[in-house]
Amino acid sequence: xxxxxxxxxxxxxxxxxxxxxxxxxxxxxxxxxxxxxxxxxxxxxxxxxxxxxxxxxxxxxxxxxxxxxxxxxxxxxxxxxxxxxxxxxxxxxxxxxxxxxxxxxxxxxxxxxxxxxxxxxxxxxxxxxxxxxxxxxxxxxxxxxxxxxxxxxxxxxxxxxxxxxxxxxxxxxxxxxxxxxxxxxxxxxxxxxxxxxxxxxxxxxxxxxxxxxxxxxxxxxxxxxxxxxxxxxxxxxxxxxxxxxxxxxxxxxxxxx
Amino acid sequence: xxxxxxxxxxxxxxxxxxxxxxxxxxxxxxxxxxxxxxxxxxxxxxxxxxxxxxxxxxxxxxxxxxxxxxxxxxxxxxxxxxxxxxxxxxxxxxxxxxxxxxxxxxxxxxxxxxxxxxxxxxxxxxxxxxxxxxxxxxxxxxxxxxxxxxxxxxxxxxxxxxxxxxxxxxxxxxxxxxxxxxxxxxxxxxxxxxxxxxxxxxxxxxxxxxxxxxxxxxxxxxxxxxxxxxxxxxxxxxxxxxxxxxxxxxxxxxxxxxxxxxxxxxxxxxxxxxxxxxxxxxxxxxxxxxxxxxxxxxxxxxxxxxxxxxxxxxxxxxxxxxxxxxxxxxxxxxxxxxxxxxxxxxxxxxxxxxxxxxxxxxxxxxxxxxxxxxxxxxxxxxxxxxxxxxxxxxxxxxxxxxxxxxxxxxxxxxxxxxxxxxxxxxxxxxxxxxxxxxxxxxxxxxxxxxxxxxxxxxxxxxxxxxxxxxxxxxxxxxxxxxxxxxxxxxxxxxxxxxxxxxxxxxxxxxxxxxxxxxxxxxxxxxxxxxxxxxxxxxxxxxxxxxxxxxxxxxxxxxxxxxxxxxxxxxxxxxxxxxxxxxxxxxxxxxxxxxxxxxxxxxxxxxxxxxxxxxxxxxxxxxxxxxxxxxxxxxxxxxxxxxxxxxxxxxxxxxxxxxxxxxxxxxxxxxxxxx
Ligand SMILES: Nc1ncnc2c1ncn2[C@@H]1O[C@H](COP(=O)(O)OP(=O)(O)OP(=O)(O)O)[C@@H](O)[C@H]1O
Ligand SMILES: [Mg+2]
Numbered sequence: 033x034x035x036x037x038x039x040x041x042x043x044x045x046x047x048x049x050x051x052x053x054x055x056x057x058x059x060x061x062x063x064x065x066x067x068x069x070x071x072x073x074x075x076x077x078x079x080x081x082x083x084x085x086x087x088x089x090x091x092x093x094x095x096x097x098x099x100x101x102x103x104x105x106x107x108x109x110x111x112x113x114x115x116x117x118x119x120x121x122x123x124x125x126x127x128x129x130x131x132x133x134x135x136x137x138x139x140x141x142x143x144x145x146x147x148x149x150x151x152x153x154x155x156x157x158x159x160x161x162x163x164x165x166x167x168x169x170x171x172x173x174x175x176x177x178x179x180x181x182x183x184x185x186x187x188x189x190x191x192x193x194x195x196x197x198x199x200x201x202x203x204x205x206x207x208x209x210x211x212x213x214x215x216x217x218x219x220x221x222x223x224x225x226x227x228x229x230x231x232x233x234x235x236x237x238x239x240x241x242x243x244x245x246x247x248x249x250x251x252x253x254x255x256x257x258x259x260x261x262x263x264x265x266x267x268x269x270x271x272x273x274x275x276x277x278x279x280x281x282x283x284x285x286x287x288x289x
Numbered sequence: 290x291x292x293x294x295x296x297x298x299x300x301x302x303x304x305x306x307x308x309x310x311x312x313x314x315x316x317x318x319x320x321x322x323x324x325x326x327x328x329x330x331x332x333x334x335x336x337x338x339x340x341x342x343x344x345x346x347x348x349x350x351x352x353x354x355x356x357x358x359x360x361x362x363x364x365x366x367x368x369x370x371x372x373x374x375x376x377x378x379x380x381x382x383x384x385x386x387x388x389x390x391x392x393x394x395x396x397x398x399x400x401x402x403x404x405x406x407x408x409x410x411x412x413x414x415x416x417x418x419x420x421x422x423x424x425x426x427x428x429x430x431x432x433x434x435x436x437x438x439x440x441x442x443x444x445x446x447x448x449x450x451x452x453x454x455x456x457x458x459x460x461x462x463x464x465x466x467x468x469x470x471x472x473x474x475x476x477x478x479x480x481x482x483x484x485x486x487x488x489x490x491x492x493x494x495x496x497x498x499x500x501x502x503x504x505x506x507x508x509x510x511x512x513x514x515x516x517x518x519x520x521x522x523x524x525x526x527x528x529x530x531x532x533x534x535x536x537x538x539x540x541x542x543x544x545x546x547x548x549x550x551x552x553x554x555x556x557x558x559x560x561x562x563x564x565x566x567x568x569x570x571x572x573x574x575x576x577x578x579x580x581x582x583x584x585x586x587x588x589x590x591x592x593x594x595x596x597x598x599x600x601x602x603x604x605x606x607x608x609x610x611x612x613x614x615x616x617x618x619x620x621x622x623x624x625x626x627x628x629x630x631x632x633x634x635x636x637x638x639x640x641x642x643x644x645x646x647x648x649x650x651x652x653x654x655x656x657x658x659x660x661x662x663x664x665x666x667x668x669x670x671x672x673x674x675x676x677x678x679x680x681x682x683x684x685x686x687x688x689x690x691x692x693x694x695x696x697x698x699x700x701x702x703x704x705x706x707x708x709x710x711x712x713x714x715x716x717x718x719x720x721x722x723x724x725x726x727x728x729x730x731x732x733x734x735x736x737x738x739x740x741x742x743x744x745x746x747x748x749x750x751x752x753x754x755x756x757x758x759x760x761x762x763x764x765x766x767x768x769x770x771x772x773x774x775x776x777x778x779x780x781x782x783x784x785x786x787x788x789x790x791x792x793x794x795x796x797x798x799x800x801x802x803x804x805x806x807x808x809x810x811x812x813x814x815x816x817x818x819x820x821x822x823x824x825x826x827x828x829x830x831x832x833x834x835x836x837x838x839x840x841x842x843x844x845x846x847x848x849x850x851x852x853x854x855x856x857x858x859x860x861x862x863x864x865x866x867x868x869x870x871x872x873x874x875x876x877x878x879x880x881x882x883x884x885x886x887x888x889x890x891x892x893x894x895x896x897x898x899x900x901x902x903x904x905x906x907x908x909x910x911x912x913x914x915x916x917x918x919x920x921x922x923x924x925x926x927x928x929x930x931x932x933x934x935x936x937x938x939x940x941x942x943x944x945x946x947x948x949x950x951x952x953x954x955x956x957x958x959x960x961x962x963x
Binding site (some may be wrong): 084086087106107111116118121122123124125126127128131132135136138139143144145146147148149150151152154159175176193194197 | 430559616617619788789792793794795796797798799803805807808810811812813814815819922
């Protein structure tokens with residue numbers, strides 16, 4: 033196989049005495065969908081933030097498409113072809129849905145420095161195509177500030193696809209959505225990932241979504257990876273069961289099924 | 290900086306050696322150092338009060354300087370009436386208590402309404418209070434400087450290394466650390482103090498503990514104001530009491546908390562000592578522009594530690610100024626035609642009005658451009674500058690220099706003059722965009738005041754207080770009518786250019802950095818570069834307005850870059866509607882016309898203006914244009930509902946106002962609920 037999309041080795045981060053992430057290593061291949069799961073506070077978001085350069089790492093190396101990302105800022109990592117969605121959505125509430133995508137397109141084409149010309153007229157069709165992909169074509173004219181939370185999540189996916197990424201980092205992409213929407217969004221992500229051979233790393237609390245869509249699952253607990261493998265392997269791993277015991281999560285029902 | 294900010298404060302007790310025999314002896318340096326330490330005491334008291342208030346309530350209390358001044362005035366009255374040892378010291382303490390009570394009242398009446406409002410509104414509201422206090426103080430105590438009594442028991446001087454140091458200065462030197470220690474005990478050894486510290490860390494948690502947050506806030510505010518009042522009261526044996534001391538101290542305090550870190554009492558102490566010593570020794574190094582030294586140090590601290598020496602990084606900013614969830618649209622063809630008609634109609638003014646009206650109209654045109662430039666930075670960029678007049682004033686001085694020093698013709702001066710504003714914006718902006726929110730506001734204010742001080746102190750070049758006269762327009766433009774046309778043309782072109790910028794890709798990039806720094810970084814936008822460019826653009830147009838202004842008045846003065854001018858700009862934008870594209874222009878026209886009329890009607894224009902600002906912030910945060918747009922939008926929704934009842938999501942279009950501070954998206958709440 034060619035170089036993996038993402039190679040992570042011995043990634044660690046601590047806040048004061050709290051080891052948010054310790055010694056995490058894994059790789060992600062093109063077209064693969066990898067889930068990172070774990071209870072609240074396990075360190076999932078911290079991992080994502082280190083991968084896209086938002087926070088600095090204490091130790092470890094991250095290679096994206098074979099390139100070491102040490103010292104790169106998020107905007108530079110984005111230029112390498114990394115799309116990111118956030119656990120707490122980050123969009124532009126003062127703009128319309130389409131304009132949100134257009135800004136990202138303008139940035140991708142390095143046109144944001146232009147001082148004249150109406151920006152709303154640029155990359156109109158491309159923005160609509162991306163919105164169509166996530167099923168938001170009808171909402172293009174709507175003010176982003178009045179979208180429902182699930183729609184914001186879909187918009188974030190559209191924005192993340194703007195720079196034709198090779199790697200998608202999705203932190204709880206379906207949180208706040210109705211069950212049907214979740215399945216639809218993850219199916220869509222999977223299709224796009226396979227077609228364009230994008231590597232997807234995502235995290236999710238809804239175990240139905242995780243077990244149905246992930247090719248591989250890693251389980252994080254208190255900053256450390258405690259298990260990894262195919263959905264079937266992870267499902268039957270006693271350590272994982274222990275971690276989730278008492279959480280009353282969907283996972284319990286899943287496992288029994 | 291007290292020698293800098295407002296020069297009218299005579300230093301009576303300055304026992305330092307005569308300026309002429311400024312020998313560089315060790316003794317002299319020691320005494321100079323002690324003088325610096327003594328000045329630091331009051332500065333520390335005021336700055337720590339500001340810091341404590343900010344730590345808990347997250348409000349930067351612009352009115353802090355006003356309370357400092359009130360403390361001095363009340364102490365003057367009390368110590369004047371009750372003499373003797375107890376009269377004096379009792380008077381000082383009672384004065385601080387009285388001021389603290391007034392502060393508590395202000396908190397209850399005004400601040401409680403705006404705790405959740407954007408920072409800009411809080412700064413503006415407390416600035417409005419400052420304006421009101423200025424007029425009230427003059428009403429009660431008169432405009433003359435008042436000289437208070439000396440401290441009983443501490444009248445003499447102590448001989449140190451052969452030079453006389455006032456005993457009172459030594460008292461202040463000891464007092465500073467004592468207050469620092471007292472505050473430490475208060476915050477670490479009392480239940481109240483522990484609660485306050487907990488509230489500084491996490492306000493919601495304290496609320497969950499069942500503590501009455503409302504009164505905790507009030508008591509913290511009263512304590513902060515007590516410290517400000519005490520700082521003012523303690524100054525009366527050293528300096529005369531003047532009605533200008535509020536702005537001079539607040540700028541110094543802003544510099545101190547920017548250096549020390551907002552919210553840190555120890556940081557305030559260290560920075561107060563640093564700034565006071567820099568002032569004490571700056572006089573020796575740069576006698577003419579001692580302020581430069583403070584500027585250099587502040588710049589260095591900000592580069593190394595953007596949140597000050599002991600400050601902590603602010604969390605993600607609260608809802609930035611200017612954020613609206615009603616997306617902006619460029620003008621339709623019809624609207625453009627209407628605007629064209631308005632401009633053409635304005636062009637006919639010289640045929641229907643007299644010379645005086647034309648000068649007023651020209652001034653309104655100049656300020657419309659100034660306000661539009663601030664709007665670009667503040668509304669589009671979300672960067673509320675409290676020192677935008679700096680670039681206006683620099684443009685004016687640039688034009689004046691070009692005319693009087695280099696004998697440029699008017700057109701040349703109009704083209705070159707603004708370059709000084711551009712240069713200032715490039716330099717100051719580089720530092721300012723490293724910060725955001727209140728830090729940004731304070732830093733812009735401090736830079737503007739530094740520019741003001743240079744204009745004021747560097748008499749050889751700028752003429753100081755006397756300004757530069759004889760900046761008259763070329764003969765072809767000297768009639769009020771032609772100058773009005775010139776001003777109108779430049780202003781219209783400038784405003785149109787700014788509007789084109791708003792809708793250009795760059796304008797979108799700027800709005801993107803305002804709406805979400807996180808998302809912008811994640812899609813490849815270099816926030817500080819975009820904001821720096823916006824700062825320079827805004828400074829350029831302000832500079833153009835300033836250059837026009839110089840020719841309109843025929844002169845330039847330090848007033849052109851003073852704080853009141855900056856605040857005028859802010860009020861114009863706010864009055865017009867901070868969330869709108871055309872609000873600034875409407876606001877400038879209404880405000881300027883109102884102000885000119887007001888000054889002709891009343892002596893208490895500051896009182897009225899201050900009240901208007903407070904009212905605007907509390908009751909009409911959306912301004913004139915915002916209000917009109919709301920009306921239109923509401924009518925449209927109603928019409929829509931009549932047609933197709935099944936509109937999708939609940940139309941929140943008119944709901945969240947910046948005044949109520951409601952977050953436009955539900956996301957953070959979802960997170961909290963998890
Ligand atoms: N800036 C920070 N300062 C201090 N501690 C932090 C910080 N950010 C995260 N932590 C801590 O690090 C740990 C991991 O947090 P993280 O947000 O990565 O968890 P998560 O797995 O994403 O949880 P969730 O499922 O709730 O999103 C937690 O204990 C958290 O309290
Ligand atoms: Mg998380």
